[in-house]
Amino acid sequence: MVRQLRNRGIRDERLLDAMGHIPRDLFVPEELRHSAYDDRALPITSGQTISQPYMVATMTQELSLTGTEAVLEIGTGSGYQAAVLAALCRRVVTLERLSELTQTARERLDALGITNVAFHVADGSVGWQADAPYDAIVVTAGSPRVPPQLLEQLADGGRLVIPVGPGPVVTLQRIVRRGDSFEIADVCDCSFVPLIGEAGWAEPS
Ligand code: SAM
Numbered sequence: 662m663v664r665q666l667r668n669r670g671i672r673d674e675r676l677l678d679a680m681g682h683i684p685r686d687l688f689v690p691e692e693l694r695h696s697a698y699d700d701r702a703l704p705i706t707s708g709q710t711i712s713q714p715y716m717v718a719t720m721t722q723e724l725s726l727t728g729t730e731a732v733l734e735i736g737t738g739s740g741y742q743a744a745v746l747a748a749l750c751r752r753v754v755t756l757e758r759l760s761e762l763t764q765t766a767r768e769r770l771d772a773l774g775i776t777n778v779a780f781h782v783a784d785g786s787v788g789w790q791a792d793a794p795y796d797a798i799v800v801t802a803g804s805p806r807v808p809p810q811l812l813e814q815l816a817d818g819g820r821l822v823i824p825v826g827p828g829p830v831v832t833l834q835r836i837v838r839r840g841d842s843f844e845i846a847d848v849c850d851c852s853f854v855p856l857i858g859e860a861g862w863a864e865p866s
Contacts, residue, residue, distance in 0.1 A: 662698040662714055671718045679748035688739040707759050711739040720799050723822045723835045726750045730796035735785030740766025743778050753778040754792050756785035786858030788814040803831040803853035808860035824853045
């Protein structure tokens, strides 16, 4: 998997090392373990997905982590990306709207001895003000727009990586805060499950 990531242009050696060590097979349903190291998204429970390794790597690389940062992740899902982030920064706050996913993810990270991740069941489309500001924020679900609350919760110089657009194909954007202004760059096209919440998509009826 790491060789494939390298071949596709992932250059952050700390990130490659973390993804080489974190056992992705523990984050996928048992019947899909044989595919755990394929470079593709896989279904997990509750109709959600664990993101494709290349997308996890791209999003994380765009956060430019050095080890000292406070990071907010929106969309805990399986917990895999939270485990990768935990290896690369000081502290992770991860938000998930579905409590059953939070529970399993927490058990997985506990079993791996990862202690610098705080889990909350919450609507992450409005971020998590209690621990703001964050040096980096990553949204792992597709949003119709950039939620203003996430921009407000970024530290000066902080990076927000978020898939944005009307979907199903969305644009991964990297936004850097410079005082009261924001530099926005498009990274690539991608496809994600929807960010459902107050500043995201409406709950399906
Ligand atoms: N990062 C995850 C991983 O490593 O497995 C993959 C996340 S999956 C592609 C997207 C997740 O975002 C789903 O678990 C979904 O329930 C969650 N989600 C969607 N809207 C949300 C919201 N408003 N707040 C928090 N989580 C949300």
